[in-house]
Amino acid sequence: MKKSLAVVALAGTFGLGSLTGVGVTKADLEKSSQEQTVMATNWFQTSAENKALQIQTYNQAAEELQEMAMQDYKVKNGQIQLKKNQIRPAVVLDIDETVLDNSPHTAWAIKNNAAYPAGWSEWIHMAKAELIPGSKDFLLAADKLGVEIFYVSNRTVSEKEDTMKNLNLHGLPNVDDKHVLLKTTTSQKGIRQDEISKTNKIVMLIGDNANDLSDAFYKADLKTRFANVDQIADELGSKYIQLPNPMYGDWEGAIYNYDFSKTDDQKAADRYNALKPMK
Numbered sequence: 467m468k469k470s471l472a473v474v475a476l477a478g479t480f481g482l483g484s485l486t487g488v489g490v491t492k493a494d495l496e497k498s499s500q501e502q503t504v505m506a507t508n509w510f511q512t513s514a515e516n517k518a519l520q521i522q523t524y525n526q527a528a529e530e531l532q533e534m535a536m537q538d539y540k541v542k543n544g545q546i547q548l549k550k551n552q553i554r555p556a557v558v559l560d561i562d563e564t565v566l567d568n569s570p571h572t573a574w575a576i577k578n579n580a581a582y583p584a585g586w587s588e589w590i591h592m593a594k595a596e597l598i599p600g601s602k603d604f605l606l607a608a609d610k611l612g613v614e615i616f617y618v619s620n621r622t623v624s625e626k627e628d629t630m631k632n633l634n635l636h637g638l639p640n641v642d643d644k645h646v647l648l649k650t651t652t653s654q655k656g657i658r659q660d661e662i663s664k665t666n667k668i669v670m671l672i673g674d675n676a677n678d679l680s681d682a683f684y685k686a687d688l689k690t691r692f693a694n695v696d697q698i699a700d701e702l703g704s705k706y707i708q709l710p711n712p713m714y715g716d717w718e719g720a721i722y723n724y725d726f727s728k729t730d731d732q733k734a735a736d737r738y739n740a741l742k743p744m745k
């Protein structure tokens with residue numbers, strides 16, 4: 467139903483003849499069950515606003531890290547010097563849509579009427595994702611400062627080789643077995659964060675999904691997700707760094723009560739019902 471509504475709306479605005487004129491046919495639009503993701507992907511891939519927001523977020527993170535180092539550690543020649551009782555500080559960050567930009571996979575899925583996970587492993591295998599703007603400068607600065615970097619991602623361990631290949635392609639620091647922690651049994655990241663906490667002090671968590679920041683968001687309903695943000699509000703922008711991702715994420719899963727077995731029409735109805743109208 468949503469698909470025909472979208473086509474009717476577009477047809478009403480431009481007339482179907484002009485759609486053909488710009489290289490998009492009615493059939494093109496109708497065939498994609500992913501049509502609802504077009505605007506989000508447009509925003510992610512083409513908006514200066516997204517690029518600015520990503521760089522702004524990483525600039526802020528770098529400043530905060532520097533400030534934390536000056537406050538909690540001895541810093542000599544721009545490098546943290548650990549005292550006897552101190553363990554090395556660490557930044558824990560997600561990979562997808564946090565360090566690597568996978569929007570070309572989403573764009574492909576839209577144009578080929580394919581829903582995740584179709585094409586995903588092929589995309590990872592290609593190992594050619596570009597960087598999220600701002601991420602490399604931040605990671606190099608953190609490394610230079612003497613902060614250890616851990617990449618905690620829900621890519622699976624079988625995808626580790628190509629994931630590391632992609633990260634190495636961009637010359638990122640700490641890309642090795644110790645620091646790239648992929649999913650073995652659970653998408654919940656707290657267990658891997660606890661492991662890191664045995665050897666390092668986690669001073670910052672960065673991700674595009676709230677679940678990257680705290681397990682409190684894991685499978686949480688919409689109301690709880692909002693309440694959780696209030697819980698960490700004082701540390702947002704310092705310990706917790708949130709990046710934007712309008713294409714997918716637990717924010718969407720929460721709208722479906724995490725039931726991804728729902729049909730496209732059921733999901734469309736859930737999305738429609740989640741809207742908060744003016745009256």
Ligand SMILES: [Mg+2]
Binds near residue numbers: 560562563673674675
């Ligand atoms: Mg991510």
